Amino acid sequence: MISNSTRRTWWAGAAAAIALVAAACGGGSTSSSPGSFKGTIRIGYSGALTGQSQLYGHAISQSIKLAADDINSKGGINSYKVETDVLDDGTTVDKAAANTRQLILQDNVKALIGSVNSAQCQAESPIAKQNKVITLDATCNSYQLTTEPDLINPYWVSVVPNTYMEGTAAGQLAAKTGAKKIFVVSPKYLFGVSETNAFVASLKKAAPSATIVNAPETWYVPYPTNPRWDSTINAIQAAHPDLVYSNIFAADQVNFITQALQVDPEFFKKFPMTTLSSVDELNTLKSKYPLGMHLYMRAPFFALTNSRMTDFVNRYRAKYSEYPSDWAVMDYDAMQVYAQAANAAKSFDSDKVRDQIVGHSFSSLRGYSFKIRKEDQQANVGETIGTTADSGGKYPFPTLSGSTNLRGDDLIMPTELVSELKAGKCEKNNDPTTTDFALCPSWKKG
Amino acid sequence: MLDVAGLNVRYGKSHVIFDLELHVAGGELLALLGRNGAGKTTTLMGIVGLLPGASGRVEVAGRDVSRWPAYRRARSGIAYVPSGARCFPNLTVVENLEIASADGEAGWNRERVFELFPKLEGLRGNLAGGLSGGERQMLAVGRALMSNPKVMLLDEPTEGLAPVVVHSLIELVGQLKQTGVAILLAEQNHQMALRVADRAAFMEKGMIAEQLPAAQARGSEVLNRILGI
Amino acid sequence: MSPGQLLLFAVGGLATAAYLFIVTAGLSLVFGALRIINMAHGSLYMIAAFVTVVVANRLGASFGFWTGLLLAVMLTGVIGAVIEILVLRRIYKEEHLVQLLGTYALSLVAAGAVRLFFGASYRTVRPPDIVSGSLNIGGFRYSGYAVFMIASAVLIAIGVYLLLYRTALGRNIRAAVSDPELLNVSGVNVSRLYTTVFVIGAGLAALGGAIVAPSQAVGASMDTDVLVLAFAISVIGGLGSIVGTAVGALIVGEVISFGLNNQYTNQFAIAFVFIIMAAVLTVRPWGLFGRPEQEL
Numbered sequence: 018m019i020s021n022s023t024r025r026t027w028w029a030g031a032a033a034a035i036a037l038v039a040a041a042c043g044g045g046s047t048s049s050s051p052g053s054f055k056g057t058i059r060i061g062y063s064g065a066l067t068g069q070s071q072l073y074g075h076a077i078s079q080s081i082k083l084a085a086d087d088i089n090s091k092g093g094i095n096s097y098k099v100e101t102d103v104l105d106d107g108t109t110v111d112k113a114a115a116n117t118r119q120l121i122l123q124d125n126v127k128a129l130i131g132s133v134n135s136a137q138c139q140a141e142s143p144i145a146k147q148n149k150v151i152t153l154d155a156t157c158n159s160y161q162l163t164t165e166p167d168l169i170n171p172y173w174v175s176v177v178p179n180t181y182m183e184g185t186a187a188g189q190l191a192a193k194t195g196a197k198k199i200f201v202v203s204p205k206y207l208f209g210v211s212e213t214n215a216f217v218a219s220l221k222k223a224a225p226s227a228t229i230v231n232a233p234e235t236w237y238v239p240y241p242t243n244p245r246w247d248s249t250i251n252a253i254q255a256a257h258p259d260l261v262y263s264n265i266f267a268a269d270q271v272n273f274i275t276q277a278l279q280v281d282p283e284f285f286k287k288f289p290m291t292t293l294s295s296v297d298e299l300n301t302l303k304s305k306y307p308l309g310m311h312l313y314m315r316a317p318f319f320a321l322t323n324s325r326m327t328d329f330v331n332r333y334r335a336k337y338s339e340y341p342s343d344w345a346v347m348d349y350d351a352m353q354v355y356a357q358a359a360n361a362a363k364s365f366d367s368d369k370v371r372d373q374i375v376g377h378s379f380s381s382l383r384g385y386s387f388k389i390r391k392e393d394q395q396a397n398v399g400e401t402i403g404t405t406a407d408s409g410g411k412y413p414f415p416t417l418s419g420s421t422n423l424r425g426d427d428l429i430m431p432t433e434l435v436s437e438l439k440a441g442k443c444e445k446n447n448d449p450t451t452t453d454f455a456l457c458p459s460w461k462k463g
Numbered sequence: 464m465l466d467v468a469g470l471n472v473r474y475g476k477s478h479v480i481f482d483l484e485l486h487v488a489g490g491e492l493l494a495l496l497g498r499n500g501a502g503k504t505t506t507l508m509g510i511v512g513l514l515p516g517a518s519g520r521v522e523v524a525g526r527d528v529s530r531w532p533a534y535r536r537a538r539s540g541i542a543y544v545p546s547g548a549r550c551f552p553n554l555t556v557v558e559n560l561e562i563a564s565a566d567g568e569a570g571w572n573r574e575r576v577f578e579l580f581p582k583l584e585g586l587r588g589n590l591a592g593g594l595s596g597g598e599r600q601m602l603a604v605g606r607a608l609m610s611n612p613k614v615m616l617l618d619e620p621t622e623g624l625a626p627v628v629v630h631s632l633i634e635l636v637g638q639l640k641q642t643g644v645a646i647l648l649a650e651q652n653h654q655m656a657l658r659v660a661d662r663a664a665f666m667e668k669g670m671i672a673e674q675l676p677a678a679q680a681r682g683s684e685v686l687n688r689i690l691g692i
Numbered sequence: 693m694s695p696g697q698l699l700l701f702a703v704g705g706l707a708t709a710a711y712l713f714i715v716t717a718g719l720s721l722v723f724g725a726l727r728i729i730n731m732a733h734g735s736l737y738m739i740a741a742f743v744t745v746v747v748a749n750r751l752g753a754s755f756g757f758w759t760g761l762l763l764a765v766m767l768t769g770v771i772g773a774v775i776e777i778l779v780l781r782r783i784y785k786e787e788h789l790v791q792l793l794g795t796y797a798l799s800l801v802a803a804g805a806v807r808l809f810f811g812a813s814y815r816t817v818r819p820p821d822i823v824s825g826s827l828n829i830g831g832f833r834y835s836g837y838a839v840f841m842i843a844s845a846v847l848i849a850i851g852v853y854l855l856l857y858r859t860a861l862g863r864n865i866r867a868a869v870s871d872p873e874l875l876n877v878s879g880v881n882v883s884r885l886y887t888t889v890f891v892i893g894a895g896l897a898a899l900g901g902a903i904v905a906p907s908q909a910v911g912a913s914m915d916t917d918v919l920v921l922a923f924a925i926s927v928i929g930g931l932g933s934i935v936g937t938a939v940g941a942l943i944v945g946e947v948i949s950f951g952l953n954n955q956y957t958n959q960f961a962i963a964f965v966f967i968i969m970a971a972v973l974t975v976r977p978w979g980l981f982g983r984p985e986q987e988l
Contacts, residue, residue: 247704
């Protein structure tokens with residue numbers, strides 16, 4: 018009686034465990050009285066309200082609701098009231114794809130907000146494209162989403178600095194530290210590989226004498242990973258680098274930092290780190306977030322001071338009793354892009370709205386206007402770099418000292434590269450899975 | 464000592480035991496005889512409280528236990544030795560004995576069980592799963608004795624055992640009744656059973672067809688009819 | 693690899709193994725005795741982690757942590773008893789699929805409740821002072837808290853072993869694994885035994901959650917973070933075997949620790965865990981240290 022029934026049981030257990038990981042938990046939408054609107058339209062978001070990136074999904078779902086309220090208080094879009102339609106995807110790809118289908122086919126959303134991670138967006142984009150639904154993407158950022166022939170989607174608009182821009186910024190940041198021995202750690206999926214490759218390519222140009230001490234095969238950790246980081250922490254100790262480059266994020270970054278500090282309170286002094294980060298990680302670890310970390314951040318409110326931002330932060334805090342993260346800022350902008358463009362188009366038709374997005378400029382909470390260029394429908398949004406330091410009691414978490422807001426125009430991928438990527442000229446042995454901008458003829462030349 | 468009246472057992476819609484009545488006095492051995500499927504095992508399980516579909520009155524030493532769950536009936540003095548020499552295979556011999564251990568007038572304890580079954584003592588630390596069929600049956604009986612029962616229900620204790628083992632086991636069951644315990648012995652091996660029984664109850668289709676003193680039962684017409692000899 | 697590095701990675705593997713073991717021990721115990729795959733095990737673990745963090749942060753790291761741990765174990769034990777009595781009792785006789793759905797439903801309820809009470813943000817807590825230091829061995833640093841976790845795992849393993857093999861309760865639990873009906877007619881209240889086992893399993897989950905809390909972000913998804921690896925460990929080690937759970941956790945911990953850092957095995961490190969699991973299922977479906985059930 019053992020074998021079969023027990024084996025079945027355990028397989029069922031394993032299957033159910035996986036199902037649990039992929040589970041959904043209801044949805045939500047804003048609601049208030051319709052007033053003088055002609056009707057209601059919905060903007061959909063499949064968000065990581067649970068799972069590895071729940072920090073981000075939580076912030077985004079809050080900020081798009083705030084954006085919808087702001088849009089409605091100014092008359093809505095084409096006199097229609099805007100509602101957000103948020104479904105939890107548990108930070109999984111399958112659920113994100115299923116949610117996207119549901120949002121489009123059942124909930125009839127007029128536009129989508131891009132999900133948290135690139136693997137999810139990779140699955141969502143073809144569905145949105147097939148149904149001609151515009152996606153305003155402000156979080157997942159692999160440049161492949163807008164340049165890879167198989168993935169290119171005319172209805173996909175990126176208002177987040179992509180992995181090329183971010184990796185390039187990180188490479189320059191690392192080069193500036195003068196580090197010679199660099200250790201790389203990154204999550205093993207589209208985003209991590211894309212951003213790490215951009216970092217390495219940029220580092221090679223900016224600091225040709227720097228070497229990466231761990232073998233390329235060991236740069237990546239499984240994503241989502243098991244919450245213990247002993248393996249990576251010890252590999253860093255054994256390799257003794259003078260800089261660690263990471264683009265691990267959310268719960269992974271929190272766990273990695275927590276456990277590294279338990280190994281050695283001086284860990285990040287001995288092994289300084291350049292990493293992607295956001296207000297969410299800072300705010301989670303608060304005073305436990307190490308000082309002296311070299312961060313690159315997409316839209317930290319405290320570094321992008323301007324009156325609109327201040328107003329946004331105050332209202333966001335009043336409504337949610339939290340500081341808005343980078344994701345909250347960018348997705349608020351994404352909602353405004355759609356509202357402005359659809360109002361200008363006087364229509365919800367995706368082609369007409371897109372014509373009002375591509376080639377147009379939009380003001381941003383980030384204190385500057387950004388423009389969405391036509392080559393890859395990427396906005397020339399910037400990136401903030403700096404080193405963590407005590408905020409002097411201003412915030413419950415460290416902020417950046419000597420922060421620099423890099424300009425999007427200085428980071429954005431040259432259009433020559435975009436066209437080479439789109440033409441499939443940047444791969445090894447005609448194998449599209451090897452596509453990498455560092456293989457493009459114009460990159461090699463320059 | 465054991466008084467059963469109006470025992471009925473239903474499995475879903477099918478009615479399998481009908482108004483059964485049995486009385487076994489202390490120190491008496493009643494053999495429950497019948498073919499395969501006559502309802503012997505079901506009767507025993509109904510008495511010990513393992514069947515949710517059983518109804519009727521079960522008394523042990525004059526105390527009504529019919530509403531009690533099986534473990535409480537066991538503690539009230541019913542020891543059940545199911546067929547197949549069932550033991551806890553992943554427990555040692557000693558653990559198997561101690562699991563049912565309870566104080567009682569008969570004074571059974573580990574030492575006395577080992578006196579009765581010297582062979583078990585040598586195997587005390589072994590897992591029961593590794594014992595031979597005969598050894599396991601000794602262990603099963605030993606475990607029942609450890610509870611110092613007032614009533615013992617034995618289901619086919621000789622099944623699958625070598626003839627010489629069957630012989631000594633039946634002798635032993637005969638001796639046990641001298642300690643004052645009431646024994647209900649369900650058996651297919653009627654010859655063996657009738658050698659030590661005081662009375663015999665013949666079961667057919669879930670009913671008691673006839674009850675006879677053992678001496679009269681041997682070679683009786685009902686024996687031939689019911690067991691088809 | 694130098695001897696110093698070898699030790700470093702071996703201990704790193706032990707830390708991962710310790711974490712996985714304390715999470716899996718209760719799961720395995722409950723499966724062994726009740727034949728129930730408790731999908732809500734992770735929920736109990738998560739609730740305990742939250743309770744520990746909240747109490748510890750309120751009362752101050754050192755005293756607060758131990759108080760939080762105690763409260764977490766007690767609260768989770770009570771929740772365990774309620775779950776066993778109200779839900780599990782009704783599904784023991786059902787098919788495994790029904791049991792899975794039942795405990796899975798519980799995990800959803802727990803996840804919703806945790807989100808309601810504790811919100812979406814992560815919480816962190818510093819380890820208590822006594823175990824917050826770090827050691828220097830051969831030029832490498834070792835986390836005092838990881839050593840504490842390893843020690844806790846060893847103590848829990850010994851504790852569970854002694855409970856199972858040196859007490860009457862443990863003997864009854866093992867007996868229930870092989871033949872609950874026979875145990876029942878031997879005068880043991882099997883229903884109450886099951887409640888006790890489930891409460892112990894819940895307590896172990898709580899101990900795991902409380903001990904893990906200072907070493908990682910405590911958030912509303914930590915219930916599922918570990919479940920897949922926990923199942924892999926149970927399968928490799930053997931159903932319901934505490935020794936097997938320990939060995940399974942060790943194998944998984946060390947495979948991850950060494951595997952991820954070698955350029956030839958990095959790609960396969962996690963896959964290898966599941967390859968081992970599949971191999972064990974094929975050759976020895978009851979696991980390395982489990983025992984096949986008897987045909988009754």
